[in-house]
Amino acid sequence: MPLSPDEPALAAVVPAVGRPVSVQDAIRRDIIAGVLTPGARVTETSLAQRYDVSRVPVREALRGLESEGFIDSRPHVGSRVAPIPVHDADDLFAVREALEVSTARSAARRAAALYSGDESPEDWWRIRREIAALLDAGDAHVAADDLDPLVAINDQIHIGIAELSGSATMTRLLRQLSWKIEWLYAADVQPRGKRLWPEHRVIVGAIDAGDGERAAALMAAHVRESRIGYLLRYGVTTPSSDPVVAAAVEERRPADG
Amino acid sequence: MPLSPDEPALAAVVPAVGRPVSVQDAIRRDIIAGVLTPGARVTETSLAQRYDVSRVPVREALRGLESEGFIDSRPHVGSRVAPIPVHDADDLFAVREALEVSTARSAARRAAALYSGDESPEDWWRIRREIAALLDAGDAHVAADDLDPLVAINDQIHIGIAELSGSATMTRLLRQLSWKIEWLYAADVQPRGKRLWPEHRVIVGAIDAGDGERAAALMAAHVRESRIGYLLRYGVTTPSSDPVVAAAVEERRPADG
DNA sequence: AGAGGAGTGATTGTATGCAATCGTCCCTGT
DNA sequence: ACAGGGACGATTGCATACAATCACTCCTCT
Numbered sequence: 001m002p003l004s005p006d007e008p009a010l011a012a013v014v015p016a017v018g019r020p021v022s023v024q025d026a027i028r029r030d031i032i033a034g035v036l037t038p039g040a041r042v043t044e045t046s047l048a049q050r051y052d053v054s055r056v057p058v059r060e061a062l063r064g065l066e067s068e069g070f071i072d073s074r075p076h077v078g079s080r081v082a083p084i085p086v087h088d089a090d091d092l093f094a095v096r097e098a099l100e101v102s103t104a105r106s107a108a109r110r111a112a113a114l115y116s117g118d119e120s121p122e123d124w125w126r127i128r129r130e131i132a133a134l135l136d137a138g139d140a141h142v143a144a145d146d147l148d149p150l151v152a153i154n155d156q157i158h159i160g161i162a163e164l165s166g167s168a169t170m171t172r173l174l175r176q177l178s179w180k181i182e183w184l185y186a187a188d189v190q191p192r193g194k195r196l197w198p199e200h201r202v203i204v205g206a207i208d209a210g211d212g213e214r215a216a217a218l219m220a221a222h223v224r225e226s227r228i229g230y231l232l233r234y235g236v237t238t239p240s241s242d243p244v245v246a247a248a249v250e251e252r253r254p255a256d257g
Numbered sequence: 258m259p260l261s262p263d264e265p266a267l268a269a270v271v272p273a274v275g276r277p278v279s280v281q282d283a284i285r286r287d288i289i290a291g292v293l294t295p296g297a298r299v300t301e302t303s304l305a306q307r308y309d310v311s312r313v314p315v316r317e318a319l320r321g322l323e324s325e326g327f328i329d330s331r332p333h334v335g336s337r338v339a340p341i342p343v344h345d346a347d348d349l350f351a352v353r354e355a356l357e358v359s360t361a362r363s364a365a366r367r368a369a370a371l372y373s374g375d376e377s378p379e380d381w382w383r384i385r386r387e388i389a390a391l392l393d394a395g396d397a398h399v400a401a402d403d404l405d406p407l408v409a410i411n412d413q414i415h416i417g418i419a420e421l422s423g424s425a426t427m428t429r430l431l432r433q434l435s436w437k438i439e440w441l442y443a444a445d446v447q448p449r450g451k452r453l454w455p456e457h458r459v460i461v462g463a464i465d466a467g468d469g470e471r472a473a474a475l476m477a478a479h480v481r482e483s484r485i486g487y488l489l490r491y492g493v494t495t496p497s498s499d500p501v502v503a504a505a506v507e508e509r510r511p512a513d514g
Numbered sequence: 515a516g517a518g519g520a521g522t523g524a525t526t527g528t529a530t531g532c533a534a535t536c537g538t539c540c541c542t543g544t
Numbered sequence: 545a546c547a548g549g550g551a552c553g554a555t556t557g558c559a560t561a562c563a564a565t566c567a568c569t570c571c572t573c574t
Contacts (some may be wrong), residue, residue, distance in 0.1 A: 043555065054529045056313065059556085063317055069429070076536045076556050091424045098359040098427075102351060105314060107499055167348045168354075172326070173430055202399065220427055229379065300525065311559045316526085333526055333566045 002045040024061035031070050031081055038084040041046055042071075068176055070183075088241045089184055093227035095177060097220060099170055100158060104203060104219035106165035111208030124164065131160040135201055142197050149257045150193045152186045159202055161219075164207065184230070197228055226250070280308055288327050288338055289440045295341040299328075327440075332340035346441055347497045350484035352434060354477060356427055357415060361460060362469040363422035369467030381421065390415040391456055401455050407443045407450045414457055418476075421464065441487070453483055455482055473484035485509070 021029070027047065030036045047058045062079055065071040073079040114124060138153045155178040162171040199222045208214035228248045231240060239246040278286070282305065287293045304315045319336055322328040330336040371381060397412045412435040419428040456479045463472035485505045488497060496503040 056528060060317060060320055064321060088426060091426050094424060095426045098355045102355040104341060167351060169345060169348050169352045313558060
């Protein structure tokens with residue numbers, strides 16, 4: 001697996017978190033962190049005071065958050081933090097499966113085309129190197145039993161795979177969803193991703209090998225396993241929309257916590 | 258296929274076009290209609306004058322359009338109408354395939370659950386009736402050889418199927434994409450959807466029958482065929498990211514126009 | 515002649531103030 | 545006591561005005 005054909009090692013692990021936080025980022029962060037609880041009523045004025053800005057940037061931020069699904073807004077009435085998305089969890093996982101299976105397959109195909117010289121994507125190697133760094137960082141956190149950062153790293157890896165697939169649209173959609181995913185996991189203090197973590201390296205391996213179908217199958221299993229684990233942990237009563245997932249949940253429920 | 262278990266016939270064919278157009282809708286409409294051509298430079302001030310509003314609503318609209326992919330904006334420099342998305346077409350179709358295969362499968366499963374009495378979704382019948390109306394309307398347009406409205410009707414049907422699937426997330430994402438799809442097709446005055454049109458009724462039939470895998474397979478073939486047709490018509494030179502599609506395009510290219 | 519830097523113009527980003535709209539409460543009439 | 549209507553308060557929607565930032569040009573120095 002030759003990772004760096006031209007440039008030197010390069011650190012660049014920090015996954016774009018250091019931006020000069022916009023109001024939208026600040027509010028989203030507070031929602032994900034639980035400072036602004038779901039169902040809480042928020043007015044433009046109160047938020048403006050809270051973040052010490054005018055109402056105008058708050059307005060823009062609310063519009064953006066609304067389209068991301070974090071805010072429910074009604075004209076002339078007010079806005080609320082969207083109800084906790086646990087109900088949407090199964091839905092969200094279904095979308096992830098649909099999208100990410102496709103990105104994994106495409107990424108592997110592009111890798112194959114790359115090796116055969118048919119294509120030379122401009123920044124394929126840069127992204128691939130970032131993923132490698134993220135995998136290493138995740139391994140370190142797992143080894144240190146410091147699992148909290150794994151949520152963000154996990155998202156970054158999945159977005160990175162989407163970037164490798166070369167589909168700007170999928171990347172954009174997945175980025176939207178990733179925030180909600182983080183929100184879902186944020187409620188879970190100790191993510192059980194430790195068991196699933198090693199799967200990432202296997203998936204990336206299949207991509208490197210250029211085996212599209214294997215990458216797709218591995219990704220499908222990965223997302224599905226994550227979905228089952230989530231539904232089990234939260235004891236969601238309504239069955240999953242995917243019969244296979246629903247059956248697995250039902251089967252494992254008594255054995256689990 | 259019993260369509261109306263409780264309510265009477267109901268017209269409601271008009272697919273939500275009559276809203277009091279916001280600035281964002283107005284700009285998007287002009288982009289899709291070609292009034293604002295891709296690459297054109299647009300400033301907040303010029304748009305404000307154009308639509309006779311202040312810069313504030315224009316700002317919000319631009320933010321929204323940016324997240325929809327219609328506008329490329331650089332801070333302190335200006336905004337441009339995003340370059341013509343023909344290059345993204347293949348990408349867009351790939352996403353559609355990933356999402357819509359999933360929605361078709363889920364919709365069929367819900368139909369099966371509905372018939373067996375396991376579930377009673379609140380507005381399943383309403384949506385199903387709207388789809389029926391859309392199918393009829395499309396048939397009428399095809400019969401009259403008036404193919405222009407088919408683009409919008411087509412989008413509405415696909416969104417309706419997503420709604421039947423019960424996945425709010427998929428519906429939201431698909432709705433975002435549908436605008437871009439319309440943009441793509443708008444360049445094509447005479448959409449060649451006439452040949453593909455009857456497939457919709459077959460897909461809906463599979464959903465009604467509760468046959469998830471068949472619905473999924475039909476939808477996959479439908480989107481793929483549409484994709485091939487598009488790439489052929491526009492003579493896109495770069496091969497599709499899907500090898501099957503790329504091969505089909507290559508095979509049919511000489512025979513076609 | 516070329517490179518560097520300051521000035522200028524254009525554009526975005528933000529704040530404040532006012533108008534429009536909607537929900538709610540109280541008051542009145544029956 | 546209850547229903548209906550009007551007024552008030554709260555909140556959003558919008559316009560104007562100003563500040564900050566960036567790109568570009570021209571001027572100067574080497």
